[in-house]
Amino acid sequence: MAEPQRIVIIGSGLAGASTAGALRERGYDGAVVVFGRERHQPYELPALSKDVLVGNAEWPNRVHEPGFYETHGVELRLGVEVTEVRVGERVIVDSGGATHSYDRLVLATGSVPRRLPVPGGDLPGLRVLRTVEDSLALRERLAPGVRVVVVGAGWIGCEVAAAARVRGAEVTVVDPVDLPLRRVLGPVVGEVFRNLHAERGVAWRLGVGVDGFLPNGVRLADGSVVEGDVVVVGVGARPSLELAEKAGLALAEGGVAVDPALRTSVPEVCAVGDIAAHDHPRYGRRVRVEHWANAKDQGAHVAGTLLGRGDPYVAAPYFFSDQYDLGMEYRGLADAEKDQLVVRGSLAARDFTAFWVRDGRLRAAMNVNQWDDGVALQALVDSQAAVSPDQLRSSSLSDLV
Structure with a gap:
């Protein structure tokens, strides 16, 4: 398959912007065009419910430094909504009726806050948190x-x-x-x-x-x-699937069905981030994740797919939270109601690591106010290590790796 001359990305959030940046990092010198509804240059969402909301920051982190897009020849078309994808013609249509061609297309349309279908659910004073x-x-x-x-x-x-x-x-x-x-x-x-x-x-x-x-x-x-x-x-988010559905792309598990390399049912079109129902090699099923790391890492990975590589995306889900003086990181994918919980440290002191084990293998881990074992935890989760509860409670985690 010939290298594409023009790659269009729909969505200027973390997933879309990460895709654009990774294409340039891989040496791609064709046209890269990013369409986004918001008028701001791409920024990251986690701080919206953390540092920005608390008042410790005036603005969330930018995905790239100021001037990156101009310097690297990435065309940002901000404040522009895409209304249609015509996969047979390889064009997209914007809200003004203009058409834009592509050789490869990335859907990174993200998600929107869910609303409760109850009386008063559309009252103008209700607050959500997305921008x-x-x-x-x-x-x-x-x-x-x-x-x-x-x-x-x-x-x-x-x-x-x-x-x-x-x-x-x-x-x-x-x-x-x-x-x-x-x-x-x-x-x-x-x-x-x-x-x-x-x-x-x-x-x-x-x-x-x-x-x-x-x-x-x-x-x-x-x-x-x-x-x-x-x-x-704050009752969750709904993936923005309207463009994909209208284009006739296959859907699955509440998202756009993508193969291990993040290609949709139309090979010239990929999907990343919140909307991607990914055929995950690590878990043997489709996984759709609405977290910061997934958007960032899938965006970086799909750049290779767009340029002809077929490497599977295998990263385990990761997310973090900060609440008062509690900080935590979660890695992996567990069924918390069914998997065995193993705790290392003190729940009462909120200084612990929690592990979830199924069939003798580690499925997920969450460190709370403990920061020394991140690399070991990632390796153990990635390998779905065969470990016993006693080992997790008392052994050196780096030795278990």
């Missing part, structure tokens, strides 16, 4: 005495709750699950996060769903009302 404008606007409202209701006890909900408490707001978190982060971490580690927030003054309303939104708060399924001056909805 830098969302974060800055919410930060302005987080102040002592302001009542904040956070709907959702996942990662975004917990991070927003932490930021709001640090800024002095009164916080209540609502979720139908009985523990925060239970679906990802299971009940034992979920309890750690519940206690962390409770000690900082967060009120939990768990085990009850939202029946509707009001101008001054949230009505719960048990008929009670949680009053709030600010309501933040």
